[in-house]
Amino acid sequence: MSLLHLAIFSPFLMAILIPFFYKGFKSIHTGWFVLLLPILLFIYFLKFLPVTRNNEFVQESFDWIPSLGISFTAYVDGLGVLFALLISGIGSLVVLYSIFYLSKVKESLHNFYVYLLMFMGAMLGVVLSDNLVTLYMFWELTSISSFLLIAYWYDRERSRYGALKSMIITVFGGLSMFGGFLLLSIMGDTFSIRELIAQSDQLVDHPLFIGALILVLLGAFTKSAQFPFYIWLPDAMEAPTPVSAYLHSATMVKAGIYLVARLSPIFAFSSSWFWLVGGVGIFTLFWGSFNAIKQTDLKGILAFSTVSQLGLIMSLLGVGAAALHVDFLDDNIYTLATIAAVFHLINHATFKGSLFMVVGIVDHETGTRDIRKLGGLLSFMPVTFTIALIGSFSMAGLPPFNGFLSKEMFFTGMVQLLELDIFNLGTWAILFPVLAWIGSVFTFIYSMMIVFKTFTGKFQPEKLEVTPHEAPVGMLIPPMILAALVIVFGLFPNILAYSLIQPAAAAIIPSLVETGEKLHVHISFWHGINLELFMTLGVFALGALLYVTLNKWDKIYRLFPGKVTLNVLYDSALYWGEKGSSNLTKSYMTGFIRTYLVYIFVFFSGILAFTMFSKDAFKMETSNLASIGLYEIALVVLIIASIITILVAKSRLTAIIALGAVGYTVSLFFVIFRAPDLALTQLVIETVSVALFLLCFYHLPKLSRHEERMSFKLGNAVISLSVGIIVTLIAIASHSNKLFDPISQYYIENTYEKAAGKNMVNVILVDFRGFDTLFEICVLGIAALGIFGMIKLRLERGRANENK
Amino acid sequence: MLELVMKISLICLTLSMLGLVYRLIKGPTVPDRVVALDAIGINLVAIIAIISMLLNTNAFLDVILLMGILAFIGTVAFAKFLEKGEIIENDRNQ
Numbered sequence: 062m063s064l065l066h067l068a069i070f071s072p073f074l075m076a077i078l079i080p081f082f083y084k085g086f087k088s089i090h091t092g093w094f095v096l097l098l099p100i101l102l103f104i105y106f107l108k109f110l111p112v113t114r115n116n117e118f119v120q121e122s123f124d125w126i127p128s129l130g131i132s133f134t135a136y137v138d139g140l141g142v143l144f145a146l147l148i149s150g151i152g153s154l155v156v157l158y159s160i161f162y163l164s165k166v167k168e169s170l171h172n173f174y175v176y177l178l179m180f181m182g183a184m185l186g187v188v189l190s191d192n193l194v195t196l197y198m199f200w201e202l203t204s205i206s207s208f209l210l211i212a213y214w215y216d217r218e219r220s221r222y223g224a225l226k227s228m229i230i231t232v233f234g235g236l237s238m239f240g241g242f243l244l245l246s247i248m249g250d251t252f253s254i255r256e257l258i259a260q261s262d263q264l265v266d267h268p269l270f271i272g273a274l275i276l277v278l279l280g281a282f283t284k285s286a287q288f289p290f291y292i293w294l295p296d297a298m299e300a301p302t303p304v305s306a307y308l309h310s311a312t313m314v315k316a317g318i319y320l321v322a323r324l325s326p327i328f329a330f331s332s333s334w335f336w337l338v339g340g341v342g343i344f345t346l347f348w349g350s351f352n353a354i355k356q357t358d359l360k361g362i363l364a365f366s367t368v369s370q371l372g373l374i375m376s377l378l379g380v381g382a383a384a385l386h387v388d389f390l391d392d393n394i395y396t397l398a399t400i401a402a403v404f405h406l407i408n409h410a411t412f413k414g415s416l417f418m419v420v421g422i423v424d425h426e427t428g429t430r431d432i433r434k435l436g437g438l439l440s441f442m443p444v445t446f447t448i449a450l451i452g453s454f455s456m457a458g459l460p461p462f463n464g465f466l467s468k469e470m471f472f473t474g475m476v477q478l479l480e481l482d483i484f485n486l487g488t489w490a491i492l493f494p495v496l497a498w499i500g501s502v503f504t505f506i507y508s509m510m511i512v513f514k515t516f517t518g519k520f521q522p523e524k525l526e527v528t529p530h531e532a533p534v535g536m537l538i539p540p541m542i543l544a545a546l547v548i549v550f551g552l553f554p555n556i557l558a559y560s561l562i563q564p565a566a567a568a569i570i571p572s573l574v575e576t577g578e579k580l581h582v583h584i585s586f587w588h589g590i591n592l593e594l595f596m597t598l599g600v601f602a603l604g605a606l607l608y609v610t611l612n613k614w615d616k617i618y619r620l621f622p623g624k625v626t627l628n629v630l631y632d633s634a635l636y637w638g639e640k641g642s643s644n645l646t647k648s649y650m651t652g653f654i655r656t657y658l659v660y661i662f663v664f665f666s667g668i669l670a671f672t673m674f675s676k677d678a679f680k681m682e683t684s685n686l687a688s689i690g691l692y693e694i695a696l697v698v699l700i701i702a703s704i705i706t707i708l709v710a711k712s713r714l715t716a717i718i719a720l721g722a723v724g725y726t727v728s729l730f731f732v733i734f735r736a737p738d739l740a741l742t743q744l745v746i747e748t749v750s751v752a753l754f755l756l757c758f759y760h761l762p763k764l765s766r767h768e769e770r771m772s773f774k775l776g777n778a779v780i781s782l783s784v785g786i787i788v789t790l791i792a793i794a795s796h797s798n799k800l801f802d803p804i805s806q807y808y809i810e811n812t813y814e815k816a817a818g819k820n821m822v823n824v825i826l827v828d829f830r831g832f833d834t835l836f837e838i839c840v841l842g843i844a845a846l847g848i849f850g851m852i853k854l855r856l857e858r859g860r861a862n863e864n865k
Numbered sequence: 866m867l868e869l870v871m872k873i874s875l876i877c878l879t880l881s882m883l884g885l886v887y888r889l890i891k892g893p894t895v896p897d898r899v900v901a902l903d904a905i906g907i908n909l910v911a912i913i914a915i916i917s918m919l920l921n922t923n924a925f926l927d928v929i930l931l932m933g934i935l936a937f938i939g940t941v942a943f944a945k946f947l948e949k950g951e952i953i954e955n956d957r958n959q
Binding site: 365397549690691695698699702703714715718719721722725727728732733736740741744745748751752761 | 868872875878879882883884889890891895898899905906909912913916917920922924925927928931935939940942943946950953
């Protein structure tokens with residue numbers, strides 16, 4: 062247990078203390094206590110930067126379940142430290158923001174901060190784990206704590222719906238991912254990611270490779286809200302805004318990105334990886350930005366914009382995989398895509414976090430997030446407007462903000478694909494830059510919508526519940542810090558280049574980075590006049606044109622009928638899944654014992670017949686048979702006659718008596734097969750049970766005492782015949798297959814010698830195998846007590862009397 | 866000689882048993898069946914006795930005694946059932 066482990070577990074430990082702070086210090090907002098921890102963690106993780114700068118790493122390990130090879134290995138490299146800084150840094154800002162956002166009086170703050178700290182710890186665990194099993198454990202913890210946070214206002218229907226939806230989808234992905242992890246561990250015989258990466262060149266040819274790849278990607282796509290699994294993210298916007306800002310823009314949704322980046326060294330050699338990650342990412346980019354425009358809720362726009370930006374990062378990671386396939390390593394321009402992915406990851410966390418906080422402020426100060434009701438807030442909230450402007454322009458990719466740089470690098474990465482001639486890319490490659498460009502145009506439009514529809518235009522005070530005014534300063538500080546970062550990273554991108562971006566990119570494509578070497582990272586403002594610049598200018602021009610004419614063409618969104626969205630698909634899948642399984646269960650669980658007996662007997666005879674047939678097990682040997690005497694034949698005739706009587710008897714009384722006759726004939730069989738004890742017992746028991754049958758018969762209710770013959774059913778006849786035939790065949794076959802001599806010789810020799818008895822049956826019952834007898838006595842005792850209880854204990858009758 | 870006689874009598878007993886079973890199945894009224902059952906019980910006593918002679922063992926004499934008792938008890942119970950509709954009367958209520 063090192064300091065690093067303590068850092069990962071500290072949010073969990075803190076979460077235990079939160080309720081005590083909440084109850085003990087009523088006058089202080091609980092968030093102030095929480096705030097210390099992420100700040101401390103941020104400072105702690107900053108200490109790793111000098112180590113990771115040189116592409117080195119820190120690894121600490123302690124055994125968890127050593128017998129299964131599961132240890133909790135904490136591992137800090139460039140990628141891990143980047144994410145850890147994002148988590149703790151934005152975590153501090155979100156906690157600070159939530160102190161002012163959430164009311165001390167009205168909200169149950171202890172719940173909120175316990176969930177938030179659980180989430181923070183889980184997220185740190187995800188990004189710093191080297192062991193696949195611990196990674197999965199923390200992964201599911203993020204799902205659970207996210208579920209709790211989305212349903213924080215659990216008395217709202219929409220919150221519960223959103224929480225359930227995100228839970229179902231992310232846990233589905235999480236379980237698939239676990240399957241992928243298990244396949245990986247089977248392939249590589251280890252749970253350690255680093256050891257798997259070390260043998261990645263052998264893993265590609267393994268037959269389980271594709272299965273592991275798809276399962277792991279399912280996990281990453283569901284968590285990172287990629288197409289078609291993005292549908293949970295817009296519904297997760299029912300969470301409090303600090304949660305949306307933290308989980309659903311900066312951290313949790315990037316867990317899938319992290320997973321893809323972390324496992325790229327293992328999977329990226331496969332062309333399926335390139336196609337799936339790149340293709341799904343670029344389509345998600347387009348689809349998310351296209352759908353963001355029709356939203357009227359600010360958080361809805363931001364949710365779809367998050368989906369689209371995550372698609373952008375994902376596609377860059379996919380395209381970055383192409384770098385592994387080109388030979389000329391000295392000037393490998395394809396590594397640029399990976400660098401762009403890392404850079405945009407940082408940028409997105411900064412501007413999206415600030416935008417969510419802005420939306421939270423607008424919501425907090427006006428009481429609505431609907432852009433149709435908002436407008437003209439500029440004069441009331443100048444600071445908020447400035448922050449929103451910076452965030453949105455950065456998201457749209459305008460200079461001089463950081464979004465411009467990463468957008469340029471994104472276009473470069475996509476355009477480079479045109480020069481690539483692997484994976485039969487051919488003409489398909491043109492789709493990547495085209496989709497990227499169209500997606501960017503839509504991104505531009507919705508970014509403008511966020512700023513201008515909210516802050517400019519006509520002020521509509523009659524639609525607002527409260528008079529808008531500027532937010533308290535504490536609420537403005539966190540988004541201001543983020544907006545400041547947007548500008549700083551925009552103007553001086555190279556302060557990130559070798560401290561954060563290079564180590565993270567090197568961790569994603571380690572096979573391209575030789576020991577002691579570094580990737581070449583240069584982010585410059587001015588690329589010269591090239592295709593990417595014209596693409597960006599085109600985005601601005603077309604985007605501005607389309608934004609101005611928005612009213613004229615937003616009818617195209619009405620072209621799609623509302624019934625063919627993925628949400629409807631999800632809802633109806635749930636509905637039909639529930640209804641279908643209910644119908645299925647109802648169709649075979651009829652509630653009639655006779656139906657279940659039919660299943661049991663059909664299965665019984667079917668499986669035995671199949672086994673007999675497939676194993677060719679039937680064998681009939683006549684050499685060890687005894688001769689048949691006359692009285693055996695007579696008794697058999699007698700017993701068959703009685704049984705047929707039972708079956709065809711019209712009256713139940715006849716059937717009972719015939720059953721008695723069967724019992725007595727059986728005791729006669731015991732006599733001629735020389736079993737006096739059995740015969741004695743059988744006679745007595747048969748008499749008693751016939752008497753009991755008569756008792757039951759007598760107490761039948763008058764109404765249903767129909768004296769009629771059992772009706773003939775062909776199905777029942779076939780089933781009973783087949784069961785009888787199967788059992789007979791098995792009896793014959795097993796009698797013909799006696800492999801060993803019975804052990805009865807021992808009893809014959811030792812009954813008197815060792816046990817001092819002459820009656821062998823009784824000696825076996827009470828001496829050689831007395832334990833069976835003991836528990837048979839127990840059975841009889843239980844039966845007797847049960848009967849007594851059933852007769853005497855009439856709780857229902859007493860209750861019925863009380864009701865009267 | 867003795868064995869032959871015993872076998873013949875066993876066959877006779879079996880035949881009479883079959884006749885009784887016929888009555889048991891056919892028997893138009895319940896008392897017919899009860900009497901047939903009682904007779905079957907006694908017949909069984911005889912059969913068991915002859916079989917134990919054939920098997921040359923005295924291990925089944927208990928069975929014979931028990932058979933007699935059970936046939937008696939069973940018939941009495943049936944008779945009471947047919948007479949009163951109840952075998953064990955609950956006198957406490959009276």
